Amino acid sequence: AQTVTQSQPEMSVQEAETVTLSCTYDTSESNYYLFWYKQPPSRQMILVIRQEAYKQQNATENRFSVNFQKAAKSFSLKISDSQLGDTAMYFCAFIPNTGNQFYFGTGTSLTVIP
């Protein structure tokens, strides 16, 4: 069974500061993909960053980067220079290479404080 756990239901960060959102997962698959999606108040799901499990190098997208620890099955998201527009719900997601179903975490509600 595949599970994704986000242990931080809510977080806040001062504007321009850095924040890290945690995500752990459990799988017996050897190859898979990991994602962070952002869901702002508009409810539109937006892809933030994608990581392929066979790549050791951590993915980065501008102010967003991940710390992927495959052995620990950990996939945290770091947001640098937080902006007010980063306020949203963030979901960690996993998909095995052998399937097409996404497994989502329960989400972390991030608030950026001006």
Next chain:
Amino acid sequence: GAVVSQHPSWVICKSGTSVKIECRSLDFQATTMFWYRQFPKQSLMLMATSNEGSKATYEQGVEKDKFLINHASLTLSTLTVTSAHPEDSSFYICSASSGASTDTQYFGPGTRLTVL
């Protein structure tokens, strides 16, 4: 690229009526489309997976006769909530993946359904 639209964005209907929600991939061919349901402040719950030209695969606990899914073309999937009841009120989100990149899903903006 990779834009998915949903129509309508919100709908209010009377109990007992049926509502159809459309999900379209605008600039790519979606071999697989997914339908999710999301309750307030909760995660997305996968309802069903549909592949173009074949029957949808429903998740456990989802009534296939109540939530009819049709994926008639590579750019369109529809979800019909039949004989809607107030407990069906929710936010419904579709997503699509292409044959070229089956690992990434692109999400529609969602449809808020309110059943009176």
